[in-house]
Amino acid sequence: ILLPPSLLRETNNSIMLAKNKFAIWALTGPVAVTTVFFNLYILLMSLGNYKKNMRWTPSETIITALSVACGAHQLICYLWMTMDEVDRECHIDRLPYSIMLLVIFSLKFTIMWTTGFLTFYYSTKIVTTPNQCYTRIQETILKHVTLAVFLIPLCGLGTCMPMLVVLHPDNYTMDNQDCGVIIPETTPGKVYEGMYLILADVLPGVLMIKCCISISVHLTIHLRNMKASTNGAHGPKLGTQMRVIRMALSLVAVFLCFVVVDLYVNYQISVHHENAIVLTFFFASIYTSGCAMVLVYGKKTLWKALIRAYNEFLDEYPCLSCLKVPEKKAKPSSPPKINN
Secondary structure (H helix, E strand, O other), X not given: OOOOHHHHHHHHHHHHHHHHHHHHHHHHHHHHHHHHHHHHHHHHHHHHHHHHHOOOOHHHHHHHHHHHHHHHHHHHHHHHHHHHHHOOOOOOOHHHHHHHHHHHHHHHHHHHXXXXXXXXXXXXXXXXXXXXXXXXXXXXXXXXXHHHHHHHHHHHHHHHOOHHHHOEOOOOOOOOOOOOOOEOOOHHHHHHHHHHHHHXXXXXXXXXXXXXXXXXXXXXXXXXXHHHHOOOOOOOOOXXXXXXXXXXXXXXXXXXXXXXXXXXXHHHHHHHOOOOHHHHHHHHHHHHHHHHHHHHHHOHHXXXXXHHHHHHHHHOOHHHHXXXXXXXXXXXXXXOOOOO
């Protein structure tokens, strides 16, 4: 039976989209496991530290909140992707899908702003400013870290609630449609989506870039001063401070890579009605996984505990001893003394 060229082309596109969706869903699985593992590790270590000291530092509070948001976002994302893959004919009512998407977008808002808040916190600890008014604002914010951590998810939920009214939970995407996708079809819906992207992606990105520039400028000045004070006899050493700087800059770099992809995918969905929402979930999974790994590396106590647990696991299998990671760096040889 010969099919018309247009129908044949649509059939091939539908099959290709189905294969791509399945491949993305399959690739998201290992990334989701990695994301949940690292964020659960951060959460358990933070709870253990709280039991030991009966308090959290501001950075631990923010990092714990970020790990909870990332873990919950990953689980709900993968649940939606799995349901969408299993229920290809959309027999389940659209409302549960739409509510899950609402929660996912709300958690994404929370993750973006919590990450921005974390980089802001580290910039206030690293960068000193002579502006007293700005310093007082920073101190006021940092005194209410716990309140801010609770307000960010509430703001995210409040920002996303209009989605169920303004946007349409209908299958307006192209062939091989997703179930309950909330997309704009009216002018108010498109305006709202633009505002959401500005609030959830652009503004926290601007905050992080500002903090990133402040940290980089401070680091350059600090290194120059240290080099001048030693007359170039040896390279400046920053120790723990350098570790925190690397973590903050890495968080911003990972965030910017994700924002570029997220904005592009949302443009394709809203303007061209392409079936690309699973792609943004896949990159969101990569982002939350990378973010968790950067946080583990940045917190020295978490990193040392993870390396120790990893080496203890390998001790059970002598044949894998070559994969062990040294827990302590070799001490560098002391520089020769220079007589002035």
